[in-house]
């Protein structure tokens with residue numbers, strides 16, 4: 001012991017350390033804690049001020065029964081993976097005024113994007129903006145996003161470096177240099193366009209890559225169709241965006257009704273293992289899924305119900321998407337008639353959809369760049385978007401060899417997006433042409449708190465691995481006779 005220890009303000013006290021004892025009063029001293037004793041176990045995230053899809057409700061919870069930490073597995077309930085404790089997580093209807101606020105904010109953001117990305121200007125200006133954006137792309141969200149991903153979630157496919165620039169889109173003027181900003185205006189007449197056409201939908205459009213496009217109308221929908229090329233300029237497929245409107249949305253069994261049913265009905269939505277399956281570090285899909293019809297088992301294995309077990313809301317969406325798919329493919333074929341598109345030409349007809357994948361997205365749930373290129377999948381994919389808005393972005397894969405026409409991102413690993421389009425409540429998207437999946441990839445970025453996407457495909461039984469799978473697909477993928485009364489014609 002230090003010999004200064006018992007030296008009190010210069011007065012040295014002679015103490016024999018070996019004879020020191022504790023007094024009873026010291027040993028018995030207790031002071032009662034005043035106030036509520038807080039529990040170390042956090043309560044299950046409450047619904048106060050929440051509607052059910054907020055980020056705080058998606059992260060996970062501590063089981064009230066066993067006290068263990070759990071992931072949020074199901075859309076409509078809390079479920080403990082230890083001992084099966086279950087508690088309903090009731091969804092409140094997402095308020096109309098919140099949806100309206102989201103839509104208004106989204107429209108503002110999209111029109112800024114259109115100006116910044118010079119959608120209706122000559123390609124020279126677009127390129128300058130792209131370069132400036134890419135040079136000023138210092139907000140490295142790929143890192144922060146991954147760090148914030150608390151339970152090593154992954155998206156539908158491989159984790160890509162997320163090079164989203166949406167977050168800063170509102171203020172990205174700081175990134176571009178001042179002169180550009182003042183020259184870029186959304187007035188198409190000022191500069192001659194490479195290929196004439198004014199685009200009123202896209203928020204980014206690389207006109208060197210996408211040179212063929214058209215406006216269409218189907219029923220009460222207006223639609224915009226873009227044709228995607230390969231390196232030789234041959235058209236390999238089309239992307240058709242059906243833009244809905246308040247009139248369509250409000251029709252009986254239209255998008256408003258479908259949304260309101262889906263958000264409350266338990267259709268089985270859950271997150272599925274997507275990475276290091278079975279390991280304690282297993283990662284789940286970011287969004288919640290339920291498959292109907294033929295089984296979808298690519299990458300992530302999704303639980304499936306036959307169409308005969310599907311609720312009416314799913315079958316109504318299916319018939320809407322059948323109509324959209326057929327309409328878009330017909331228009332594609334008409335446009336390409338007489339044009340030699342080479343070996344990767346899109347098929348002139350579509351195959352009937354036998355599968356529908358329902359996805360539920362809570363706040364901030366995104367789908368990173370991926371393709372749907374599995375060999376069993378037919379040439380056409382159609383998707384209906386319900387609820388909160390989102391942005392869909394397309395870029396060529398590096399292997400497309402399109403470097404002459406599109407710049408790379410500043411990291412050099414990916415191309416810039418060549419097309420970016422808004423997807424709002426009631427909108428539909430049809431992608432047609434299998435080679436698109438080989439040469440392009442796409443991402444969907446959410447811009448609100450609650451969204452559903454219903455996606456239809458044709459899964460080719462002939463390419464399935466076993467007779468059992470083929471049998472299963474034929475039974476589950478058969479569209480029930482009674483549902484043909486839901487056939488959709490564009491609300492005309």
Ligand SMILES: [Zn+2]
Nearest residue numbers: 063066080082
């Ligand atoms: Zn438990």
Ligand SMILES: [Zn+2]
Nearest residue numbers: 156370371372
């Ligand atoms: Zn996909």
